[in-house]
Amino acid sequence: MFVRKNIEVKDITCGINVEIIMPCNLYGCTLGDEVFIGPFCEIQSGAKIGARTRVQSHAFICSMVEIGEECFVSHGVMFINDKFARGGPAKGNKELWLNTQVGDRVSIGTNATILPVKICSDTVIGAGAVVTKDITEPGTYVGNPARRLK
Amino acid sequence: MFVRKNIEVKDITCGINVEIIMPCNLYGCTLGDEVFIGPFCEIQSGAKIGARTRVQSHAFICSMVEIGEECFVSHGVMFINDKFARGGPAKGNKELWLNTQVGDRVSIGTNATILPVKICSDTVIGAGAVVTKDITEPGTYVGNPARRLK
């Protein structure tokens, strides 16, 4: 016996000329002017996406993530707000959730995974990277865990 | 010329209060009481998910995977039953498929990839980890390949 609900586009705050390719599950998030969202994305309540940022297919952007303007979030990029700090999921306990801030003109490569961190403007994150620490200097960061490319 | 089929929720065995966010492709699997399945998931025939386990969006759980109770399978987590042992996919030859057993209260981080292994109860798998070997001691395992975090 199960309950089947449907994905939705619900309670979102939108700038002008936003484009969303369905199916997507978007609720309670804020999308700036001319944001593009590809198909098979989930964006949770409270997430904010700046103007002209493009979010490609299969991306997941959770609550407490704020992304700047003119960013590129490639296919399959996923964000995290729960580091399992007590050895398991925070569940409803939002005091354990951590936030992520991404600057402007940040490009995040395909299949990258972003722990709750700050990423400064004009940074490039390589495909498949796992970002575990704050990035405070612009540059290109790759690998698992992500390190600056020399 | 192509045939177009649709995803389905078919032939599943369910406990009470199971919740599924569509679209999902679920067939022939068993879901315990109060299991939650997010959108854009595929769960194949024979897979078993224990009571109160939560499976987040974009996860893929294949045949021959058994997950315990109160686990957390985060967004984009994918399981594997075919190690390409003969240099390519097993195709229909199920003798080449290998099984995975996940204990209780295991938390698997976003975008993690789980080869056919055993994972003991009370383990945490970090985001983006690739688990290639059995995990027999509780702890936190991260990286590609996954190693225990000291």
Added chain:
Amino acid sequence: MFVRKNIEVKDITCGINVEIIMPCNLYGCTLGDEVFIGPFCEIQSGAKIGARTRVQSHAFICSMVEIGEECFVSHGVMFINDKFARGGPAKGNKELWLNTQVGDRVSIGTNATILPVKICSDTVIGAGAVVTKDITEPGTYVGNPARRLK
């Protein structure tokens, strides 16, 4: 204010007995005889998939990717045509896009990420691998970045 478009199967060139599990977003691509495409996939315009190749759920195959015959593209595998060569996405500038060529009987493991490279026939790419360089000798390649398994 947003525009909501739907995924589509549009302008594709197909051999015989192709099977597509919806929902998928496929446009302008070429699929050989007996190709299988699982659900939640996106395949972009110009991509070519050879006969009898199987593409599993959640895969993303971009423009400028050509995959040979009898390949196996596992769940969540994603390709890339833009290396952010100038520190950000190429956007419309296709002169900056790079192509990928995958030979025949290549098996690409779950959640692998493929930068724009050449991969020779009869190669196995491990689950979770990030392929950043051309592969010119058959073998098994794993890790981030992917290296040959001895």
